[in-house]
Amino acid sequence: MLAILRDLLRYNAEFRIGLLLVGIVVVLAALSFASPYPPLDVYVVPPDLPPSWAYPFGTTSRGQDVFWQLTVAIRNTLAFGIAVALLSRVLSLAIGLFSGYKGGWIDRVLMSINDTFIVLPLFPILVLFYFVMRDRMTWAMLALIMACLGWAYDARLIRSVAMSLKTREFTQTSIFSGMTTREILMREHLPYVMPIVFSTTMNNMNWSIGLEVTLSVLGFTDINTPTIGGMIFWANQHTAMVAGVWWWFAFPVAVVVMAFVGLFLLAVSMNEYIDPRSRLRRMGGAAG
Amino acid sequence: MSAPVPAVPSAAAAAAPVPAAPVLSVQDLKAYYRTRYFGVTRDVRAVDGVSFEVRAGEIYGLAGESSSGKTTLIKAIAGAIRPPLEVVGGTMTFSFLPGSPGLHRASPAEVAGIRWRHLSYIMQGSMNVLNPVRRVKHSFDDFAFRHMGLARSAFWAEVEAHLARVDLDPSVLAAYPHELSGGMRQRVTIALATLCRPEFVIADEPTTALDVLVQKTVLGMIRSVQREIGSSLLFVTHDMGVHAALTDRLAIMYAGRLAEEGRTAEIFARPRHPYTRHLVGSLPRIGDASERKSLDGTPPNLADPPPGCRFHPRCPLAMDVCRREQPAMIADGPDHRVACFAVHPQSEGHP
Numbered sequence: 001m002l003a004i005l006r007d008l009l010r011y012n013a014e015f016r017i018g019l020l021l022v023g024i025v026v027v028l029a030a031l032s033f034a035s036p037y038p039p040l041d042v043y044v045v046p047p048d049l050p051p052s053w054a055y056p057f058g059t060t061s062r063g064q065d066v067f068w069q070l071t072v073a074i075r076n077t078l079a080f081g082i083a084v085a086l087l088s089r090v091l092s093l094a095i096g097l098f099s100g101y102k103g104g105w106i107d108r109v110l111m112s113i114n115d116t117f118i119v120l121p122l123f124p125i126l127v128l129f130y131f132v133m134r135d136r137m138t139w140a141m142l143a144l145i146m147a148c149l150g151w152a153y154d155a156r157l158i159r160s161v162a163m164s165l166k167t168r169e170f171t172q173t174s175i176f177s178g179m180t181t182r183e184i185l186m187r188e189h190l191p192y193v194m195p196i197v198f199s200t201t202m203n204n205m206n207w208s209i210g211l212e213v214t215l216s217v218l219g220f221t222d223i224n225t226p227t228i229g230g231m232i233f234w235a236n237q238h239t240a241m242v243a244g245v246w247w248w249f250a251f252p253v254a255v256v257v258m259a260f261v262g263l264f265l266l267a268v269s270m271n272e273y274i275d276p277r278s279r280l281r282r283m284g285g286a287a288g
Numbered sequence: 289m290s291a292p293v294p295a296v297p298s299a300a301a302a303a304a305p306v307p308a309a310p311v312l313s314v315q316d317l318k319a320y321y322r323t324r325y326f327g328v329t330r331d332v333r334a335v336d337g338v339s340f341e342v343r344a345g346e347i348y349g350l351a352g353e354s355s356s357g358k359t360t361l362i363k364a365i366a367g368a369i370r371p372p373l374e375v376v377g378g379t380m381t382f383s384f385l386p387g388s389p390g391l392h393r394a395s396p397a398e399v400a401g402i403r404w405r406h407l408s409y410i411m412q413g414s415m416n417v418l419n420p421v422r423r424v425k426h427s428f429d430d431f432a433f434r435h436m437g438l439a440r441s442a443f444w445a446e447v448e449a450h451l452a453r454v455d456l457d458p459s460v461l462a463a464y465p466h467e468l469s470g471g472m473r474q475r476v477t478i479a480l481a482t483l484c485r486p487e488f489v490i491a492d493e494p495t496t497a498l499d500v501l502v503q504k505t506v507l508g509m510i511r512s513v514q515r516e517i518g519s520s521l522l523f524v525t526h527d528m529g530v531h532a533a534l535t536d537r538l539a540i541m542y543a544g545r546l547a548e549e550g551r552t553a554e555i556f557a558r559p560r561h562p563y564t565r566h567l568v569g570s571l572p573r574i575g576d577a578s579e580r581k582s583l584d585g586t587p588p589n590l591a592d593p594p595p596g597c598r599f600h601p602r603c604p605l606a607m608d609v610c611r612r613e614q615p616a617m618i619a620d621g622p623d624h625r626v627a628c629f630a631v632h633p634q635s636e637g638h639p
Binding site for chain 2 (some may be wrong): 168169170172173174175176177178179183187188191192
């Protein structure tokens with residue numbers, strides 16, 4: 001594992017840049033624990049100050065320090081992305097592996113559910129959820145809903161690999177040796193699909209963070225939990241763009257773009273690592 | 289190992305003229321691939337009325353071309369039956385499972401108790417028996433540990449001792465399968481299959497993917513391990529050279545039925561069945577420059593086999609009776625059986 005990381009660092013520029021960007025974002029998020037102000041308090045600093053040494057990212061019209069506010073916001077946004085990605089990974093792994101391995105009517109039933117989720121228009125449904133639940137729509141609830149909506153594509157991907165694994169000799173031997181379905185899936189097939197899962201995790205985080213930011217910019221989420229989208233929402237509420245308080249939305253946008261690009265590059269380089277042909281080419285191995 | 293090795297006669301006994309008790313006795317086995325589409329049942333008769341015995345301590349060879357039903361036969365014997373394959377008739381009696389018609393009728397608990405401990409299966413393409421993303425030791429752990437009934441440390445000691453029998457260093461346990469050569473992987477597979485000292489091992493073309501030199505080593509190893517643990521081996525391959533080198537007795541399969549069975553040396557020296565004669569005649573001999581004739585035609589479609597003897601459309605000796613009736617397996621000399629009207633004209637009317 002360490003050798004893989006070392007090789008990726010040495011030979012893969014995308015991985016280096018991605019790691020750097022994600023690293024900066026993670027450090028920012030970690031700084032939130034050192035924040036001198038409670039994240040929800042307003043008018044703790046003079047409002048509308050441009051970036052300076054005292055307030056590196058300026059202050060908002062609500063009297064909050066943009067820098068410290070941003071650290072909390074990016075922490076919540078990242079945690080949201082990770083929570084959605086982990087929950088939906090569990091779903092897509094369980095359904096994909098089981099469906100591909102079992103085949104037959106189990107596969108048909110699970111995949112018709114899967115296809116239903118793939119064609120559902122997500123955004124209107126999420127807005128609908130907000131209008132139905134209103135104040136009960138918490139951060140955790142939104143993560144749960146998005147995880148339930150975000151597993152379908154990857155379940156199909158994992159199913160396709162599981163279908164191939166099912167016919168391999170080692171699976172036949174596992175069956176012959178009397179391993180149960182659960183044991184075969186957990187011990188023989190799960191390690192095989194893990195690299196694919198790593199790669200899709202990053203993309204899934206990007207997807208969920210993107211949707212979360214979109215929803216909060218429009219105010220369709222719990223606006224009292226500071227997130228990147230929430231910050232932009234409040235900036236819009238205070239017409240920051242017209243008032244010239246550009247630092248209020250420019251820094252959150254910059255940080256979330258950094259997180260996006262970083263995660264995307266990590267996913268791309270991870271893909272390149274998983275495909276041995278592109279890995280060899282990058283390392284100057286095979287001629288092609 | 290302290291696990292009880294059943295009262296299997298030693299290799300010397302198997303070579304003795306007195307036939308030992310059979311480990312496996314197959315009677316009139318019929319295994320079809322049965323599909324039902326829109327109410328129409330269609331059978332592919334991959335194994336159709338096969339009877340033979342595998343004696344304790346012997347290596348029993350099963351030869352036949354592709355699609356002659358070899359793999360179906362051993363799948364049925366090993367109980368590795370998945371739809372659409374069905375055992376539609378006949379029995380398979382194991383010495384370690386008396387009174388049962390075969391693993392396809394055994395309860396899951398019975399099957400679990402028998403596999404690996406009494407019956408083990410080296411699969412076709414067994415180079416890939418090891419999971420490519422897990423270390424070799426995990427394969428041993430997953431597949432064999434539950435059947436050994438040993439404590440962890442005793443289990444690993446036994447694994448290492450057993451690996452030494454196939455000339456492997458214990459360090460292969462820490463390797464991934466792709467780090468081993470083809471021959472090493474094959475030896476790991478053999479070690480894995482014979483770890484519990486089963487009475488009966490089925491090997492389905494275990495050396496087909498290896499080159500001739502490695503094949504020779506691996507075959508020698510299979511033989512020595514089989515002798516050492518005293519198990520019976522059902523060895524399946526289309527490679528007649530391998531059969532000549534390894535097996536004690538040999539059965540020739542054609543289109544889902546046995547054509548001939550006998551001691552390997554006898555089959556090679558004096559083949560009776562016209563198909564066997566062609567098969568043996570096709571083997572190259574050094575110094576013999578005569579042209580090898582190939583048989584016209586192809587093996588029959590097993591969904592719609594020809595009536596009578598299944599070989600008759602290609603048989604140079606085909607007679608009228610061959611088109612009407614199925615020849616029975618009839619003894620011809622000691623330890624030899626053949627199913628052919630040309631060999632046994634008197635067998636007419638006794639299908």
